[in-house]
Amino acid sequence: MDICNKTNSIAVIEFLNVFLFQLHRVMITKYKYILSILGLLLSMVVSAEESEGKRVMIAKDRFSVTVTHAGKKVDIKRNQDRSHQIDDAFRSTARGRIQPMHPFQPRQIETVGELEVLDYLEKRERGESVLLVDTRSAQAVKRGTIPGSINIHWKDFGKKKQLVRYFEDVLNVKRSSEGIWNYDISKTLVLFCNGPWCGQSSAAIKKLLRAGYPEHKIKYYRGGMQSWLSFGLTIVTPE
Structure with a gap:
């Protein structure tokens, strides 16, 4: 009986390890995706602010x-x-x-x-x-x-x-x-x-x-x- 319990415990621990590892991978991927979106949005805001501050030029050195x-x-x-x-x-x-x-x-x-x-x-x-x-x-x-x-x-x-x-x-x-x-x-x-x-x-x-x-x-x-x-x-x- 003890041997069976021990075997079951090991199986549960292995399952939890695999589950946590996969969960960790999913969370990292998810956070990377979220961070990339946030980075894109931030760059768009900065770009818009820069555009608003720049003059529309005729040519490079000609306003x-x-x-x-x-x-x-x-x-x-x-x-x-x-x-x-x-x-x-x-x-x-x-x-x-x-x-x-x-x-x-x-x-x-x-x-x-x-x-x-x-x-x-x-x-x-x-x-x-x-x-x-x-x-x-x-x-x-x-x-x-x-x-x-x-x-x-x-x-x-x-x-x-x-x-x-x-x-x-x-x-x-x-x-x-x-x-x-x-x-x-x-x-x-x-x-x-x-x-x-x-x-x-x-x-x-x-x-x-x-x-x-x-x-x-x-x-x-x-x-x-x-x-x-x-x-x-x-x-x-x-x-």
Whole structure:
């Protein structure tokens, strides 16, 4: 009887040892899982706090660009509200037709992005002969445009009287007594419209090329207002 009791006791002890060992393993695994979740949550909180303390930059060392628009200084920068979303007017994904990156072949017209547009605006501020042209309708411009730009409707580039007036009064193109246009001191033009699905600025550029405007003085901002607003960059509305 004693032998049986002793055997049973040993079996119980072995069972308890195995049970406690397995329980220990389960608890360690469980605590590791809990600790990993807590660590992840903590890192998310720290990351959120760091994000709130950081400015939304244009580029690594570029927070804003100051330009002149309608005689007033305007700071172009990105919207600092991290929950900000693109304007409703540009949310649709089913409009227009996607424009080629280089729609003027074999002409060598440079296609530029936002940083290059800002570079050209800074050149203009320094007195260089540069002009940013919004080729959309006046009605579209009323909803907002890029600071430092002027509005010339894309169709006007195909109308002789309007084009002559813009050449002489705005674009700094000189005409000889024989009626020959001289582009030596004409302005470098950066043209844009609604976005990469809109063909207005590319149509304007083609009209300029047909009129003889030098291709090295024409830049195509394909992204237009769609891209500009998607980065939360500053816009202005006519007063």
